[in-house]
Amino acid sequence: MDLLLWRHAEAVDGSPDHTRELTERGLRQAQRMAAWLEERRPKRLRVLVSPTVRTRQTAGAFTDRFEIVPSLGPEGSVADLLAATGWPDSAGPCLVVGHQPALGRMAALLLSGVEADWTIKKGALWWFSNRVREGETQTVLRAVVPPDLA
Structure with missing residues (x-):
């Protein structure tokens, strides 16, 4: 599975x-990241978005085909993301377009095995995959x- 976290x-x-x-x-940040994503878009990408205006506008720079998920709002947790x-x-x-602190805590969990207060910069994207070896x-x-490198 590929999981993309876009703040x-x-x-x-x-x-x-x-x-x-x-x-x-x-x-401008959203448009640059959307262009970067479009070039690398995985096939059959599901896009899940917080109900806030700012997340819908961010996702809207990439696609108009997204699902609004109330549990992904600013109060959301890692459990909600999972x-x-x-x-x-x-x-x-x-692809999840969401908020801190849940996105950063999710990134910490995926990389370290423990939720921690990591920060994902506004407009940045973190892309994870999982595999079995x-x-x-x-x-x-x-x-x-980060949005300035997209």
């Missing part, structure tokens, strides 16, 4: 939190792409 791009400050929109810079994506047993690749399931970090 929403830069958004305006303010409240209510769920209605915050991307800044002009955030729109349940929504089916990691590591889902049959197909999955000699009967052992392994997590592979395929890419970490």
